[in-house]
Amino acid sequence: MNPLWIISLFLGLAEVTVGVAATQAQGWIQGIFAVFSVLFPSAVAIAFFRVLLTKPFVLYAPKDYSDPPSIEAYVSALSSTAIGNRGNVEAAVRAAVQEVVIPRLPPGSKPDADVVIEQAVRAAREDLESRSVTIDLSGIDPSLSGQLLEFPADAVTVSNLLDAIYLAIHDHVDAYTYGRQWVLGDPSTGRTLTDIGTQAQGRNYTDRRSLGQVGVGPGARLLAIRNR
Known part of the structure; x- marks a missing residue:
C-alpha cells in the first residue's frame, strides 16, 4: 500500500x-x-x-511503476534534480533545437544543419547559463569533480535547491546536515551561505524563499564544500 x-x-x-x-x-x-x-x-x-x-x-x-526504479531514481526524476543535471539540460536543449531547425532546412543540407544546430545549441546554452544558478559539487569529494548542477534562478526555492543538491551528494553527507557537514559558498564574493535551509530555523523548517531573496541571482556559480 x-x-x-x-x-x-x-x-x-x-x-x-x-x-x-x-x-x-x-x-x-x-x-x-x-x-x-x-x-x-x-x-x-x-x-x-x-x-x-x-x-x-x-x-x-x-x-507503482511498471518497471520499478530505485528510490533515488524516481525521487530524482520527480524533483528538481532532473532539471539540475547539466547533461539532462543540454540534451533537452539539443533535442529542442533539432526539432525546430531540421524541418526548416532544405533537403540534402545535413552538413549545414549540423553547423546551424551547434551554433543554436551554443547560443541557447550561453543564454541558459546567464539565467541559471550553477552548483559545482567538486568541493564535497574528489569523485564529484566536474559534476555541475544548473537550476533556473527564478523558478527554484532554497528548499528545492538544497534537496536536489543533497540527492546528488547523499553518499558523502548525512541528511539534514546543511550548515554542519556541508555548505554553499560563492567564490566570486567569498560569501558562505550559512543563513539558509533547515539549519536556519530547525529541522522542520522549509525554506521557501526564492534564490533572489537570499542574494543568489541569475548567472551565479556556487561551490558546495565541506563545512569544517
Missing part, C-alpha cells in the same frame, strides 16, 4: 466514525461533529494538494 491508499483509508475511517458519533449525539455536540465532518476533509485536501505541488514523490511507491 502506498501513501495514497493510507490517506484515503484514514480519511474514510475518520468520516465514518464521525458520522456514527454524530447520529448518537444531540444538541451542540452533534453540531460540532457536523462542522468537523465538513472542515476535516477540506483541511486534508488542502494539505494533500500542497504536498502534491511541492513534493509529489512522497505520495507514490517505486512499485
Whole structure:
C-alpha cells in the first residue's frame, strides 16, 4: 500500500466514525461533529494538494511503476534534480533545437544543419547559463569533480535547491546536515551561505524563499564544500 491508499483509508475511517458519533449525539455536540465532518476533509485536501505541488514523490511507491526504479531514481526524476543535471539540460536543449531547425532546412543540407544546430545549441546554452544558478559539487569529494548542477534562478526555492543538491551528494553527507557537514559558498564574493535551509530555523523548517531573496541571482556559480 502506498501513501495514497493510507490517506484515503484514514480519511474514510475518520468520516465514518464521525458520522456514527454524530447520529448518537444531540444538541451542540452533534453540531460540532457536523462542522468537523465538513472542515476535516477540506483541511486534508488542502494539505494533500500542497504536498502534491511541492513534493509529489512522497505520495507514490517505486512499485507503482511498471518497471520499478530505485528510490533515488524516481525521487530524482520527480524533483528538481532532473532539471539540475547539466547533461539532462543540454540534451533537452539539443533535442529542442533539432526539432525546430531540421524541418526548416532544405533537403540534402545535413552538413549545414549540423553547423546551424551547434551554433543554436551554443547560443541557447550561453543564454541558459546567464539565467541559471550553477552548483559545482567538486568541493564535497574528489569523485564529484566536474559534476555541475544548473537550476533556473527564478523558478527554484532554497528548499528545492538544497534537496536536489543533497540527492546528488547523499553518499558523502548525512541528511539534514546543511550548515554542519556541508555548505554553499560563492567564490566570486567569498560569501558562505550559512543563513539558509533547515539549519536556519530547525529541522522542520522549509525554506521557501526564492534564490533572489537570499542574494543568489541569475548567472551565479556556487561551490558546495565541506563545512569544517
